[in-house]
Amino acid sequence: MGWDVGPDEVESIALGSGILGTGGGGNPYLGKLHLLQELKQGARVRVVDPSDIGDDDVVIAVSGMGAPTVSLEKLSRGQECYEAFMALERHTGTHAVAVVPGEIGGSNSMTPLIVAAQGNVPCVDADPMGRAFPELDMDTFAIYGVSPSPAALCDAQRNIVVLDSVATPKWAEHLFRAATIAMGGSAGLAMPYMRGAKMKSTAIWGSMSLALRLGSLVRAARREKSSPIDAILTETDGILLFTGKIIDVGRRTTAGFAKGSMTILGHGAYAGESMGIEFQNENLVARIGETVVATVPDLICVVEEETAEPIGTEVLRYGLRVAVLGLPADPKLRTSRALEVVGPPAFGYDLPFVPLETAKVTA
Amino acid sequence: MGWDVGPDEVESIALGSGILGTGGGGNPYLGKLHLLQELKQGARVRVVDPSDIGDDDVVIAVSGMGAPTVSLEKLSRGQECYEAFMALERHTGTHAVAVVPGEIGGSNSMTPLIVAAQGNVPCVDADPMGRAFPELDMDTFAIYGVSPSPAALCDAQRNIVVLDSVATPKWAEHLFRAATIAMGGSAGLAMPYMRGAKMKSTAIWGSMSLALRLGSLVRAARREKSSPIDAILTETDGILLFTGKIIDVGRRTTAGFAKGSMTILGHGAYAGESMGIEFQNENLVARIGETVVATVPDLICVVEEETAEPIGTEVLRYGLRVAVLGLPADPKLRTSRALEVVGPPAFGYDLPFVPLETAKVTA
Numbered sequence: 001m002g003w004d005v006g007p008d009e010v011e012s013i014a015l016g017s018g019i020l021g022t023g024g025g026g027n028p029y030l031g032k033l034h035l036l037q038e039l040k041q042g043a044r045v046r047v048v049d050p051s052d053i054g055d056d057d058v059v060i061a062v063s064g065m066g067a068p069t070v071s072l073e074k075l076s077r078g079q080e081c082y083e084a085f086m087a088l089e090r091h092t093g094t095h096a097v098a099v100v101p102g103e104i105g106g107s108n109s110m111t112p113l114i115v116a117a118q119g120n121v122p123c124v125d126a127d128p129m130g131r132a133f134p135e136l137d138m139d140t141f142a143i144y145g146v147s148p149s150p151a152a153l154c155d156a157q158r159n160i161v162v163l164d165s166v167a168t169p170k171w172a173e174h175l176f177r178a179a180t181i182a183m184g185g186s187a188g189l190a191m192p193y194m195r196g197a198k199m200k201s202t203a204i205w206g207s208m209s210l211a212l213r214l215g216s217l218v219r220a221a222r223r224e225k226s227s228p229i230d231a232i233l234t235e236t237d238g239i240l241l242f243t244g245k246i247i248d249v250g251r252r253t254t255a256g257f258a259k260g261s262m263t264i265l266g267h268g269a270y271a272g273e274s275m276g277i278e279f280q281n282e283n284l285v286a287r288i289g290e291t292v293v294a295t296v297p298d299l300i301c302v303v304e305e306e307t308a309e310p311i312g313t314e315v316l317r318y319g320l321r322v323a324v325l326g327l328p329a330d331p332k333l334r335t336s337r338a339l340e341v342v343g344p345p346a347f348g349y350d351l352p353f354v355p356l357e358t359a360k361v362t363a
Numbered sequence: 364m365g366w367d368v369g370p371d372e373v374e375s376i377a378l379g380s381g382i383l384g385t386g387g388g389g390n391p392y393l394g395k396l397h398l399l400q401e402l403k404q405g406a407r408v409r410v411v412d413p414s415d416i417g418d419d420d421v422v423i424a425v426s427g428m429g430a431p432t433v434s435l436e437k438l439s440r441g442q443e444c445y446e447a448f449m450a451l452e453r454h455t456g457t458h459a460v461a462v463v464p465g466e467i468g469g470s471n472s473m474t475p476l477i478v479a480a481q482g483n484v485p486c487v488d489a490d491p492m493g494r495a496f497p498e499l500d501m502d503t504f505a506i507y508g509v510s511p512s513p514a515a516l517c518d519a520q521r522n523i524v525v526l527d528s529v530a531t532p533k534w535a536e537h538l539f540r541a542a543t544i545a546m547g548g549s550a551g552l553a554m555p556y557m558r559g560a561k562m563k564s565t566a567i568w569g570s571m572s573l574a575l576r577l578g579s580l581v582r583a584a585r586r587e588k589s590s591p592i593d594a595i596l597t598e599t600d601g602i603l604l605f606t607g608k609i610i611d612v613g614r615r616t617t618a619g620f621a622k623g624s625m626t627i628l629g630h631g632a633y634a635g636e637s638m639g640i641e642f643q644n645e646n647l648v649a650r651i652g653e654t655v656v657a658t659v660p661d662l663i664c665v666v667e668e669e670t671a672e673p674i675g676t677e678v679l680r681y682g683l684r685v686a687v688l689g690l691p692a693d694p695k696l697r698t699s700r701a702l703e704v705v706g707p708p709a710f711g712y713d714l715p716f717v718p719l720e721t722a723k724v725t726a
Contacts, residue, residue: 087527087528090527091454091525091527093456149523152527154528157530157534158528158530159526159528159529159530159534159538160512160526160527160528160529161524161525161526161527161538161542162454162524162525162526162527163522163523163524163525164450164453164454164515164523164524164525165450165517165521165522165523166522166523167520167521167522171520171522174545175522175524175542175545175546177545178541178542178544178545179524179538179541179542179545181541182537182538182540182541182542183538
């Protein structure tokens with residue numbers, strides 16, 4: 001089972017994954033151009049079901065690592081993730097039968113498809129987030145026991161660092177974050193390395209298809225002059241949290257992350273109210289006044305009000321008219337084991353996780 | 364050819380390498396205790412000539428990486444370098460026939476002997492510095508073209524990072540410095556990995572023997588109540604640069620290094636004069652008044668005036684009565700190619716390198 005990725009699919013996946021990026025994951029635009037170029041040069045990119053991978057087959061996940069604010073200005077050479085992928089094959093003396101998205105949100109939807117084109121391997125229709133997260137250990141692979149080592153990181157100078165052994169997933173994040181910063185703030189990551197059985201039991205299935213479907217629906221709605229936001233909410237069981245105009249943005253790139261907050265002044269049904277959203281690469285907590293209406297790991301998506309074009313935290317600016325959508329996180333991210341790693345306290349908030357469907361009703 | 368390392372040799376090497384450390388390389392005391400323990404448990408440690416290694420044989424250099432101020436308080440687990448050594452063997456799928464000292468100065472004289480004991484391999488009587496230097500690319504292996512990759516770094520938690528490919532030796536320093544800092548400021552390094560032919564053509568031969576000889580001479584002089592300082596100067600063609608009392612020390616641990624300066628108020632033949640010495644882990648430049656009398660890569664060794672006990676930059680303090688010795692660097696460090704990497708400008712000084720035998724005459 002599977003499907004081929006052509007130029008039309010690329011456009012839809014880039015758009016859909018931008019929405020799932022919840023402000024982070026990086027803008028897919030440059031990756032999209034790169035992938036379209038690979039297709040033009042004759043590469044065939046095929047997406048396969050997780051069930052198509054044998055239990056003992058080796059697969060390797062890839063993603064770009066770094067702050068979106070950096071990736072916006074420091075262009076990648078375009079080979080980083082594939083070089084890291086091959087470095088892990090060399091290091092382990094094994095051959096990977098497929099590449100897995102390390103994060104579906106944002107530019108990291110394009111990354112595994114580019115590696116699939118470069119390495120002539122299929123891309124698995126799954127990822128460990130169903131969204132984007134800022135840190136390496138914040139994914140279902142790490143949460144459900146896939147070893148973070150070996151892993152490889154490659155930069156634009158072709159410096160390649162391999163993590164041979166690591167005490168905990170947090171140490172993997174700590175060491176590779178330091179390396180990414182030393183590399184100038186962005187790098188290509190191959191991690192984790194795993195067998196098919198473990199990938200199938202821990203991944204969130206169908207994320208690439210979801211990105212494709214979301215993008216297709218939004219593009220169709222734009223053509224048909226229907227509401228792209230309604231299309232997203234229907235497809236994802238999501239909730240419209242707010243609409244308004246961005247009136248303030250504070251953001252700094254620190255310790256390898258884009259951190260900050262935005263304030264949105266309500267209009268329409270939300271006139272007279274204001275929403276504050278805090279982010280670390282991704283949007284983490286949304287409040288209307290003092291009331292929390294959505295928290296990580298649920299998806300807090302800021303999109304242009306008319307077109308549903310996703311807005312990354314690196315390009316937020318005064319005056320944008322936006323809608324804020326809340327999409328429920330995958331159940332694998334809502335378990336107590338997962339919430340220890342991706343719930344609000346993991347980001348330093350003294351808040352419990354309240355599923356957004358509950359929070360909204362309460363608010 | 365070769366010789367065995369017993370407890371008496373350990374004492375002498377630790378002392379001699381402390382002198383060659385020129386203030387850096389870390390205090391050999393803890394490493395000495397560890398090595399004596401290995402010998403007590405039956406390990407046999409043999410030092411062999413570089414010429415005993417076949418041209419195609421694989422050898423791996425090891426050393427501790429980090430600021431001496433950190434190593435003083437953050438104890439090593441004792442396996443870090445051997446783990447890094449084995450990680451390189453695994454990564455390359457080859458077996459190393461011997462370990463090479465990555466730096467003879469200070470605690471790094473003990474490190475390869477400990478790895479020799481743990482791995483049951485001989486230690487080569489050579490190193491790439493004949494002293495200690497603060498940065499990874501500052502050695503004759505890197506200067507004369509040995510590839511810095513692959514290399515491995517291991518910390519006390521058994522996190523192991525392998526440098527698979529690297530653009531330049533400077534990048535190796537940059538990336539592994541960042542990793543060492545992330546690991547808490549000290550780690551065990553295995554680097555470079557090389558064939559016997561390359562090691563023999565680029566290394567400084569006989570450094571372990573020199574450390575042994577220096578230590579033995581100083582210990583003999585102490586026993587015989589003759590001058591240990593004269594013994595050092597005669598053995599090394601060195602020069603007595605100054606004697607006096609330390610009256611000021613400024614030191615901070617920054618970006619992974621112990622940086623600072625000391626002021627010594629002269630006495631005896633130097634009464635009325637003062638010497639300033641600046642250091643980055645190791646002593647770099649010595650001035651009497653405004654006149655430069657010795658610069659890196661020549662060895663500027665601060666020792667206790669009576670006993671010739673070497674004083675690391677991490678334990679400098681007010682009131683110590685010291686002698687400052689200048690020992691000429693190995694000719695492999697005085698070539699124009701080497702001076703680009705280890706001359707005063709490489710440390711940010713707008714000074715030419717003047718061999719200390721010339722500087723002293725001029726001064």
